Amino acid sequence: xxxxxxxxxxxxxxxxxxxxxxxxxxxxxxxxxxxxxxxxxxxxxxxxxxxxxxxxxxxxxxxxxxxxxxxxxxxxxxxxxxxxxxxxxxxx
Amino acid sequence: xxxxxxxxxxxxxxxxxxxxxxxxxxxxxxxxxxxxxxxxxxxxxxxxxxxxxxxxxxxxxxxxxxxxxxxxxxxxxxxxxxxxxxxxxxxxxxxxxxxxxxxxxxxxxxxxxxxxxxxxxxxxxxxxxxxxxxxxxxxxxxxxxxxxxxxxxxxxxxxxxxxxxxxxxxxxxxxxxxxxxxxxxxxxxxxxxxxxxxxxxxxxxxxxxxxxxxxxxxxxxxxxxxxxxxxxxxxxxxxxxxxxxxxxxxxxxxxxxxxxxxxxxxxxxxxxxxxxxxxxxxxxxxxxxxxxxxxxxxxxxxxxxxx
Numbered sequence: 001x002x003x004x005x006x007x008x009x010x011x012x013x014x015x016x017x018x019x020x021x022x023x024x025x026x027x028x029x030x031x032x033x034x035x036x037x038x039x040x041x042x043x044x045x046x047x048x049x050x051x052x053x054x055x056x057x058x059x060x061x062x063x064x065x066x067x068x069x070x071x072x073x074x075x076x077x078x079x080x081x082x083x084x085x086x087x088x089x090x091x092x
Numbered sequence: 093x094x095x096x097x098x099x100x101x102x103x104x105x106x107x108x109x110x111x112x113x114x115x116x117x118x119x120x121x122x123x124x125x126x127x128x129x130x131x132x133x134x135x136x137x138x139x140x141x142x143x144x145x146x147x148x149x150x151x152x153x154x155x156x157x158x159x160x161x162x163x164x165x166x167x168x169x170x171x172x173x174x175x176x177x178x179x180x181x182x183x184x185x186x187x188x189x190x191x192x193x194x195x196x197x198x199x200x201x202x203x204x205x206x207x208x209x210x211x212x213x214x215x216x217x218x219x220x221x222x223x224x225x226x227x228x229x230x231x232x233x234x235x236x237x238x239x240x241x242x243x244x245x246x247x248x249x250x251x252x253x254x255x256x257x258x259x260x261x262x263x264x265x266x267x268x269x270x271x272x273x274x275x276x277x278x279x280x281x282x283x284x285x286x287x288x289x290x291x292x293x294x295x296x297x298x299x300x301x302x303x304x305x306x307x308x309x310x311x312x313x314x315x316x317x318x319x320x321x322x323x324x325x326x327x328x329x330x331x332x333x334x335x336x337x338x339x340x341x342x343x344x345x346x347x348x349x350x351x352x353x354x355x356x357x358x359x360x361x362x363x364x365x366x367x368x369x370x371x372x373x374x375x376x377x378x379x380x381x382x383x384x385x386x387x388x389x390x391x392x393x394x395x396x397x398x399x
Binding site (some may be wrong): 025040041043044045046048049052055056058068071072074075076079082083088 | 115118119120123125126128129161173174175176178179180181183184185186187227228229244246373391
């Protein structure tokens with residue numbers, strides 16, 4: 001778990017205002033409250049993902065929630081399938 | 093390593109804008125988070141990113157064009173790792189849950205599999221029944237598995253669980269957290285949470301049962317003259333005495349510096365195998381070697397049968 005200041009040094013070039021907006025939009029869900037956010041590994045990876053989607057893949061912020069919603073659903077399905085497959089494959 | 097121009101499908105004299113546009117087009121197609129589980133796409137994305145990293149830097153592009161560096165250039169920073177997190181238990185943080193409606197839930201799967209396998213898995217609806225065991229995977233780093241650690245796991249439904257990874261945990265080991273699985277039905281006991289631990293490899297330590305092996309780089313002077321060097325161990329840095337005239341491949345054993353004692357097993361050992369590094373070019377060393385006549389000349393390849 002890391003705080004905002006560390007996060008901004010881990011991901012150089014990330015404007016703090018962008019991060020704050022993403023948190024307000026619920027795209028990033030750190031623990032803790034405003035002023036004392038704590039970011040888990042997955043939050044850091046997700047910030048990088050959003051930055052990459054926006055800056056390299058040209059998904060603008062208006063379209064981002066749609067992309068994130070679909071990605072979240074894909075990963076949810078993949079986790080569910082993984083959990084079903086784990087006990088099944090262990091029987092052989 | 094593929095030619096970066098071919099990887100992006102651009103001409104040798106492509107402009108920076110053409111390279112950028114070709115990269116973006118391919119990245120949109122092959123980004124690993126848009127193709128989870130597709131190893132081909134992932135490999136393609138790596139190749140394309142590496143090509144873009146090289147060609148978008150005018151200095152490195154120039155050196156590549158002049159043949160000063162090859163296509164691999166230099167190791168690139170690891171790319172997007174969101175998927176690794178999103179597919180693990182931590183991904184539940186961004187799962188459907190409260191934020192979206194219409195997501196899949198446990199019951200949807202229970203319905204599908206219940207009917208596929210003849211149903212009735214939970215028995216009568218109103219009898220007390222034990223909750224099911226729930227399986228998760230947890231990715232941990234090498235040193236946490238060796239030394240033990242507590243890692244927070246976020247379960248579906250925003251439940252957090254502290255999983256205690258015992259010292260000496262091995263890759264694939266399953267931890268059972270009693271009563272942390274599905275809640276019981278009609279007053280029955282809860283199931284257990286079964287957590288399969290995946291241990292990420294370490295940059296230079298390698299597990300061998302309770303022992304740990306590593307390659308320890310030493311300078312020419314340290315190998316010939318011997319002496320104390322600082323060596324990393326899973327428990328922290330230690331001073332190690334290298335005996336004089338130690339060859340490359342010589343192995344030192346640090347007793348008790350492997351996996352710490354756990355569950356009745358004594359601590360393992362750390363084996364450090366020396367690897368002599370000649371270091372950057374040094375005219376003085378070269379001059380010395382040119383005039384140096386060994387007191388006892390030897391042929392290191394004498395035991396090899398050369399044709």
